[in-house]
Amino acid sequence: MPLLCFRSLLKKAFTFNETGPKHFFLNFNYPARRKANFFYWEHLFFKNLALLGLLLAVNVLLTGCSPDTPEKIRLVHQKRKVMLTAHRGASGVAPENTLAAIQKALDSPADFIEIDIHQTQDSQLVVMHDATLDRTTTGQGAIAAHTLADIKKLDAGSWFKPEFKNEQVPTLEEVLRLVKGRKKLLIELKKGRDFYPGMANQVIALLRQYRAREWCVLQSFHDEILQQIWQNEYHVPTHKLMVGKLPLLPVYFDTSLRFGSFDKYYRASAINVHYYFASRRFVKMVHNAGFKTFVWTVDDPAEINKLVNRGVDGIMSNAAATLAVE
Incomplete structure (x- = not known):
């Protein structure tokens, strides 16, 4: 009974939100009134979340400043190549998720190019991160409320540079x-206010049409989307996206707070987390469970080298086109 109460307390305590390309935050919704018989569980709750509260009560700034003389990064750990992933294409030097960013990523040292996809009103798959047009185009409103023809008329580049x-x-x-x-393509399947009907099957059909299953990987925060992929496609690798996992507790975050182990993701080849959670202990735990881990999103060379030394398998970076690689 106390465990059920604790789970209820945790679920009420946090909501995950992503606010743009460089920030995310966890809302702390902890109720003001405490019940005496929760004392032990609340004590354990605050003990294990003290560090998390310090790090994530405010927006986490994901990008670092580039020094005048860039530190070189070494993408090898114990004779194993660590995959550099261009986050939203080469989004540090071109507008994210555009063909310009993809082309610059193709010309970069990156091994993977990561993109995000949504579905339009007329069921076309477009490459954008947000579910709305406002931040990165001259349009407004939900992608799902516009046709592809409408979206193609918008300027998706001048917000970045003229x-x-x-x-x-x-x-x-x-x-x-x-x-x-x-290069390999890492495709994140997103959702709008609701899940897009048939999107996973559309993606699979396109990968088959372009014979792209050997060089594409599908990932999502949403278990419902991953389940649709697993039911229809066995050859394309999948990654489970999440924010991170609490140490010593069976608690992790994707779009909300979850409980349990990673066993249900056995069909995924990787568990991908925010780099703040990629401790040496976490990386070892994930590897022992049979998964790889790609971390998001880090641009600072010194931080990248630390993560490589911890044994991560991939680094997602906005700066993939400008990093100095040994």
């Missing part, structure tokens, strides 16, 4: 044609 004016929002099909297996 030289990218009139850059369009690409479709997944356009990205597949551009990449052509020259």
Whole structure:
């Protein structure tokens, strides 16, 4: 009974939100009134979450400042190559999730190119991070409320720099044609206010059409989307995205607070977390469970080298096009 109460307390305590390309936060919704018979569990709760509260009660700034003389990064750990992933394409030098960013990522040292996809009103797959058009285009409102033709009329580049004016929002099909297996593509399947109908099957069909299953990986925060992929496709690798896991407790965060082990993700090849949670202990635990781990999103070379030394398998970075790699 106390464990059930504790689980209820945790679920009420946190809500995960992603506020843009560089920040996320956890809302602390802890009720003001405490019950005496929760004392032990509340004590354990605060003991294990003290560090988390210090780190994540405010927005976490994910990007570091580049020094005048960039530190080189070494993407090898115990003779094993660590995969550098261009987050939203080469988003440090071009507008995220555009063909310009994809092309610059193709010209970079990155091993993977990461993109995000949503579904339009007319069921077309477009490459954007947010569920709305407001932040990275001249449009407004939900992607799901606009047709592809409407979205193609928008400027998706000038918000970043004037030289990218009139850059369009690409479709997944356009990205597949551009990449052509020259690098691996890590595709995150997103959701809007609701889950997009049939999106997972659409993605799988496109990968088959372009013979891209050997060089694409699918990932999502949402278990419902991963289940749809697993039911219909056995050849494309999948990654489970989450914020992180609490040490010593069977508690982890994806879009909300969850309880239990990672056993139910046995069909995924990797568990990908925010780099603040990628301790040496966590990396060892994930590896012992049979998973790899790619961490998101870190641009500082010194921090990247620390993570490589901890044994992570992949680094997602906005700065993949500008990092100095040994």
